[in-house]
Amino acid sequence: MTAAQADLAGPPDKSRSAAADEAGVRLDTPRIEDGAAIWRIARDSGSLDLNSSYSYLLWCRDFADTSAVARDSDGAPVGFVTGYIRPVRPETLVVWQIAVDAAFRGRGLAGALLDGLTERALQDRGIRGLETTITPDNSASDQLFRSYARRHGAAVDRDVLFRGEHFPDGHEPELLYRIGPLAG
Template sequence: MTAAQADLVRARQGFAEMPEGLRLDTPEVEDGAAVWRIARDSKTLDLNSSYAYLLWCRDFAGTSVVARDESTDEPVAFITGYIRPERPQTLVVWQVAVDASHRGKGLAAALLEGLVSKVAEQQGIDCLETTISPDNAASQRLFTAFAERRGAKVARKVLFDAGMFPEEGHEPEVLYHIAPLAQAS
């Protein structure tokens, strides 16, 4: 992402500016290991293999974002997403994670606004979907507040119940369908 593109994303965020010393960027393959570490250290996400994060940073970089520390150029937060193949107007947010040292600064909201603005401009999305487990209050707040800022409705339904997961103790995944998307107010 060029500096001009980053400035455009920030301008569209309005309320949700990147915290000082961080910048919004498109992930690169070389970021895969750092993204995997952030996901692992979150202790809340279902951790995928390191290989999956490398592939994600290669194949889905256009629908994902990282926050980079401007002094080290290292990712400190990320959102992975993809366009649903059978619904090309829908962005699915797969994972959101912020390094512990950067939590509580509004970084997840800034990343989400930046990602949606970027993908809306490039691909014309009008809907966002994500799944959230019932015990993940932080993600519930993040996506509910996002919908409110965008003037969108949130429809919730269980997408995958707990019995569908092969491991014991996995909570159900509740689908949040957020639409229609408008610019942040």
């Protein structure tokens, strides 16, 4: 998994809910009918590993409570973050993918999605940490998650999770980012 190109613009002290408000979007829980739009945003990101359209529909059904979507003024998805609770570590939220529609990038929306999702997961699930994987060449995602850690006063530990030879298709290695502890 790689995270989508981050939209890192905006003052570092700007609150993420203000970033969503200024972008004219609201954060919400995804619904099954959002699956097609989320698939298109992932496809158009240019940096995500695209999963089948079917998988995004399942994600919106089975992992909606650990995912988030940004909606424009018409209610259409313009960004998303998908995640799940790690079964062997129920205090850990794993962020699978994050992407923002090209027309909404540069407004801090990726950070707002991460903040909104983890705030909900802290309250509803009692998470204490976040994990994600990023390929070594994805500097935008590296910046996004390091910025997230700074905002939350959390440490970032990195290690190789999957080496390139683990993948059957010549995929780059995936670096595991562990961020925490998160304060509730």
